[in-house]
Amino acid sequence: MRISKAALLVVIALTVPILVELRTVLAWVNVELTVLESAVLGMTMILAILIWALWPQNGRGDPSRSG
Amino acid sequence: MNVHTYEKIWLVAAMVLIVAFIATITYGSVGLGIAMVGDQQPTIEPTELGDDERFGEPRVEQVGENEYEAYVVAQTFSYQPDPIEVPEDSQVTFYVTARDVIHSFSIAGTNVNTMAIPGEIAEMTVEFDEAGEYGIVCNEYCGPDHHNMEGKLHVVSADEFDLTDLSADGPDEVAVGDSVDVDVVVENRQLEDLETTVTLEIGDETVSEEVTVPGGDAVETTLSVDSSALGEGDHDWTVTVDDHDSSGSVTVLEELDDDADGGEDDE
Amino acid sequence: MSNVYIDQFPAEAKVIRAAFYSSFLALALGGVFGIIQTLHRTDFLRFMDSVDYYTVLTAHGVFLVISFTIFFLVGIFTWAVTTSLDRGLEDIRFTWGWYSLMAIGITMTGVAILAGFTDAIDMSASVLFTFYAPLQAHPLFYLGLVLFVVGTWVAGVDWFRSWWAWKAENPDERIPLPTFMVLTTMLMWYIATLGVAAAILLFLLPWSLGLIETVNPLLTRTLFWFFGHPVVYFWLMPAYMMWYVMLPKFSGGKLFSDPLARVVFVLFLILSVPTGIHHQYLDPGIAEGFKFIAMTNTMFLLLPSLLTAFTVVASMEHGARQRGGEGYFGWLKALPWRDPVFTGMALAGLMFAAAGFSGMINAGMNINYLVHNTFWVVGHFHLTVGTAVALTFMAVTYWFLPQVTGKALWSRSVALGQVVVWFVGMTFMSNAMHRAGLLGVPRRTAEPQYEGFEFQAAVGSIGELDAQIALGGVLLTISLGMFFANVVGTALNGRSDDLPANEYAGALSGPDDAPLVLDNLKLWTAIAVVLVIFAYTFPLLSIIDRGGLFGPEVIPFPLTVESATTLGFALETAASTSFESAGEIATSALTAVMR
Numbered sequence: 001m002r003i004s005k006a007a008l009l010v011v012i013a014l015t016v017p018i019l020v021e022l023r024t025v026l027a028w029v030n031v032e033l034t035v036l037e038s039a040v041l042g043m044t045m046i047l048a049i050l051i052w053a054l055w056p057q058n059g060r061g062d063p064s065r066s067g
Numbered sequence: 068m069n070v071h072t073y074e075k076i077w078l079v080a081a082m083v084l085i086v087a088f089i090a091t092i093t094y095g096s097v098g099l100g101i102a103m104v105g106d107q108q109p110t111i112e113p114t115e116l117g118d119d120e121r122f123g124e125p126r127v128e129q130v131g132e133n134e135y136e137a138y139v140v141a142q143t144f145s146y147q148p149d150p151i152e153v154p155e156d157s158q159v160t161f162y163v164t165a166r167d168v169i170h171s172f173s174i175a176g177t178n179v180n181t182m183a184i185p186g187e188i189a190e191m192t193v194e195f196d197e198a199g200e201y202g203i204v205c206n207e208y209c210g211p212d213h214h215n216m217e218g219k220l221h222v223v224s225a226d227e228f229d230l231t232d233l234s235a236d237g238p239d240e241v242a243v244g245d246s247v248d249v250d251v252v253v254e255n256r257q258l259e260d261l262e263t264t265v266t267l268e269i270g271d272e273t274v275s276e277e278v279t280v281p282g283g284d285a286v287e288t289t290l291s292v293d294s295s296a297l298g299e300g301d302h303d304w305t306v307t308v309d310d311h312d313s314s315g316s317v318t319v320l321e322e323l324d325d326d327a328d329g330g331e332d333d334e
Numbered sequence: 335m336s337n338v339y340i341d342q343f344p345a346e347a348k349v350i351r352a353a354f355y356s357s358f359l360a361l362a363l364g365g366v367f368g369i370i371q372t373l374h375r376t377d378f379l380r381f382m383d384s385v386d387y388y389t390v391l392t393a394h395g396v397f398l399v400i401s402f403t404i405f406f407l408v409g410i411f412t413w414a415v416t417t418s419l420d421r422g423l424e425d426i427r428f429t430w431g432w433y434s435l436m437a438i439g440i441t442m443t444g445v446a447i448l449a450g451f452t453d454a455i456d457m458s459a460s461v462l463f464t465f466y467a468p469l470q471a472h473p474l475f476y477l478g479l480v481l482f483v484v485g486t487w488v489a490g491v492d493w494f495r496s497w498w499a500w501k502a503e504n505p506d507e508r509i510p511l512p513t514f515m516v517l518t519t520m521l522m523w524y525i526a527t528l529g530v531a532a533a534i535l536l537f538l539l540p541w542s543l544g545l546i547e548t549v550n551p552l553l554t555r556t557l558f559w560f561f562g563h564p565v566v567y568f569w570l571m572p573a574y575m576m577w578y579v580m581l582p583k584f585s586g587g588k589l590f591s592d593p594l595a596r597v598v599f600v601l602f603l604i605l606s607v608p609t610g611i612h613h614q615y616l617d618p619g620i621a622e623g624f625k626f627i628a629m630t631n632t633m634f635l636l637l638p639s640l641l642t643a644f645t646v647v648a649s650m651e652h653g654a655r656q657r658g659g660e661g662y663f664g665w666l667k668a669l670p671w672r673d674p675v676f677t678g679m680a681l682a683g684l685m686f687a688a689a690g691f692s693g694m695i696n697a698g699m700n701i702n703y704l705v706h707n708t709f710w711v712v713g714h715f716h717l718t719v720g721t722a723v724a725l726t727f728m729a730v731t732y733w734f735l736p737q738v739t740g741k742a743l744w745s746r747s748v749a750l751g752q753v754v755v756w757f758v759g760m761t762f763m764s765n766a767m768h769r770a771g772l773l774g775v776p777r778r779t780a781e782p783q784y785e786g787f788e789f790q791a792a793v794g795s796i797g798e799l800d801a802q803i804a805l806g807g808v809l810l811t812i813s814l815g816m817f818f819a820n821v822v823g824t825a826l827n828g829r830s831d832d833l834p835a836n837e838y839a840g841a842l843s844g845p846d847d848a849p850l851v852l853d854n855l856k857l858w859t860a861i862a863v864v865l866v867i868f869a870y871t872f873p874l875l876s877i878i879d880r881g882g883l884f885g886p887e888v889i890p891f892p893l894t895v896e897s898a899t900t901l902g903f904a905l906e907t908a909a910s911t912s913f914e915s916a917g918e919i920a921t922s923a924l925t926a927v928m929r
Binding site for chain 3: 068069070071073074077078081082084085088089091092093095096101102103104105106108109110111112113114163167168169171173174175176177178179180181182183184185186187188189190200201202204205206207208209210211212213214215217218219
């Protein structure tokens with residue numbers, strides 16, 4: 001774990017405002033995402049964050065730092 | 068007092084931001100002339116709107132070449148007039164007041180938005196460049212049917228727009244052989260003269276007359292059809308001027324009853 | 335003897351508990367009405383008549399922004415004064431006295447509102463939180479509000495008494511920061527509530543009792559906003575206090591600067607009241623110049639909030655570095671995210687930053703025309719009072735509840751989940767509200783669908799916005815459920831000996847760095863009064879001069895059969911029939927409207 005479980009929860013929560021605002025901002029440059037596309041994008045972001053967070057740090061995976 | 072350097076920088080930046088906000092708003096009011104709803108108008112008695120010159124008959128009026136004034140009354144749970152019709156490429160000054168409680172006059176999706184307070188008159192000038200249809204909503208809670216309080220604003224092309232009022236009046240009954248006389252009043256509330264045709268259609272008969280109505284004035288005329296051409300029975304008639312029409316019906320009898328004397332049409 | 339609050343001040347802890355539980359009861363009621371109206375408005379679930387929507391809305395507003403917030407804050411103000419002066423209240427019977435006044439008052443108001451649901455009682459108060467005349471509520475509604483506000487005044491006296499007694503014993507000491515915050519906030523509150531007291535006692539209450547015939551709608555409305563804007567700071571100041579004196583402690587460090595915290599509260603005392611007219615930018619009958627003055631004051635009010643943003647973040651960073659955090663942004667990882675108290679407050683602060691931006695739009699005198707009274711405004715204040723204040727209050731509850739009950743928190747994990755779910759739910763709901771507002775969708779309406787036209791969505795559709803709002807509302811309700819589970823679970827726990835001590839954060843730059851003049855409450859109050867006189871005398875005189883003290887003749891509009899006359903007027907010009915028959919039509923129309 002690169003960050004604690006609680007911090008991971010907060011980071012995932014923060015993707016929600018980024019996602020809903022991104023959809024509005026993209027519309028200004030004429031990229032209109034549907035709800036489904038936004039949801040898929042959100043899932044991808046969360047997946048990426050999970051992979052980043054769970055990937056062992058430079059091989060020295062330190063399970064004791066969770067919680 | 069000991070203030071950290073970063074905090075000093077932040078403090079200065081915050082003040083600059085605030086002053087910049089005030090400056091842009093001041094520029095908007097003074098430089099661009101974005102007028103606010105203010106206290107330009109006198110107060111008015113809400114219970115005496117009916118006798119008021121402007122609000123007694125809520126309407127749109129032409130006051131200059133492309134300038135109009137709209138007198139609007141907001142009340143539970145509607146607007147008068149409804150719909151409000153104005154031409155494109157025009158400048159319209161709205162005067163809005165409320166008859167009972169506080170309402171708003173808000174054209175959805177635009178920045179045309181004001182409170183309508185009983186006793187006060189809001190004044191607001193708006194430019195309409197393009198034809199279109201807008202919804203007017205009341206966005207101030209005004210009672211149990213607040214959600215149904217809506218109006219419409221039609222911005223129409225210059226050729227479609229007029230401020231013409233038509234009224235027509237004809238007899239209820241006529242005897243065969245007499246003429247059916249329909250009295251027509253055409254009112255022109257625009258500043259320019261109105262040259263148009265008044266047409267009466269009744270049964271298969273059509274008569275028309277060219278009229279010129281001076282700006283801000285009305286013209287009366289009478290269109291007549293010989294009832295023998297119609298024959299006995301009920302006949303509907305319609306008077307048309309441009310897009311406006313007015314209709315009624317007449318009964319052609321073999322002979323009139325003695326006590327009926329031509330009859331008044333009171334719809 | 336442990337260092338938990340209930341052991342230090344058992345009698346005061348009992349009062350605070352009572353205030354908290356009153357506050358939570360209001361929160362529960364307000365939450366239930368919240369989800370009912372969310373689902374009704376977005377047309378997902380409509381089980382009541384739209385007429386009742388406005389009763390639900392009044393209840394949602396009054397219970398949440400009056401009872402929930404104010405009951406909670408009298409609790410933490412009592413805590414702040416007793417803890418920071420380290421002395422109990424002067425007379426606990428006096429304290430119970432003001433608590434009872436508040437409780438009786440809000441019960442009267444609540445009964446008047448809730449009676450609107452049934453025809454069996456001839457009483458209603460569906461006038462919303464703003465109670466603009468000529469909408470008229472039952473006298474009980476106004477009377478209850480008066481008692482409640484008087485209760486808060488007496489509470490302020492209670493805290494001042496503590497301070498005076500402490501000062502007599504400690505003449506040379508600086509006022510401890512939490513007490514300073516309480517006193518400045520209360521001074522602001524005394525000035526602010528004069529407006530609503532005048533509106534109710536001089537006009538609305540006599541009018542609803544039939545003692546006077548008419549009121550001036552613009553005057554009572556202006557007096558309402560004299561109170562209506564500063565009241566938001568009355569909710570916000572306790573949240574700020576928590577960010578200043580508690581958040582640094584939970585972050586593991588100290589408050590960055592005690593003097594600047596004092597400056598911020600002084601600025602709020604001075605600038606909160608002379609801004610109310612910015613809620614009336616669109617009101618005819620108030621000159622543009624007066625609106626401009628209110629706008630300028632409002633913009634300067636951004637300063638204390640921007641200073642707070644700096645201090646809060648700086649204190650958090652200091653705490654994180656104390657905990658071993660490193661790097662430009664790496665320190666964020668070292669913050670105690672596992673702690674629901676910290677995480678809830680941090681998320682609330684973050685949302686308050688977003689609310690600041692939409693607030694600047696609202697304050698902009700001319701751009702306000704686009705958003706005034708639209709759903710945008712609802713989105714804005716669900717970020718401020720609905721998150722910055724409410725989420726902070728809920729988060730600190732997880733620390734205060736053990737302090738005043740002596741019982742351990744039922745579940746820290748549920749608590750953490752609760753604050754995160756609130757954040758996510760409010761993100762969905764508030765974003766969609768802001769966007770719908772830009773399209774012109776009005777606030778305060780049961781059915782924002784109209785027959786004659788449709789709103790044009792810029793992104794997605796109106797249906798999607800509604801769905802997003804409903805989703806947010808459901809998440810918020812779930813979050814409330816988790817909160818109450820924790821409150822009840824904690825109450826059912828046994829006494830714990832393993833609770834953190836009752837203390838607040840120290841400061842890196844302490845009170846000794848603050849100029850003495852900051853503690854001169856008389857001076858700041860005098861300046862505040864002068865500014866209020868400057869901002870309000872001329873508008874009020876002008877309104878009275880134009881419309882008269884009691885206004886023009888307007889038919890009052892309670893939701894009773896009498897209002898048929900009003901509708902009669904409405905139809906007078908529309909129907910070309912005589913007035914009598916118009917009245918009959920109106921009566922039948924009204925009966926239809928009222929079921």
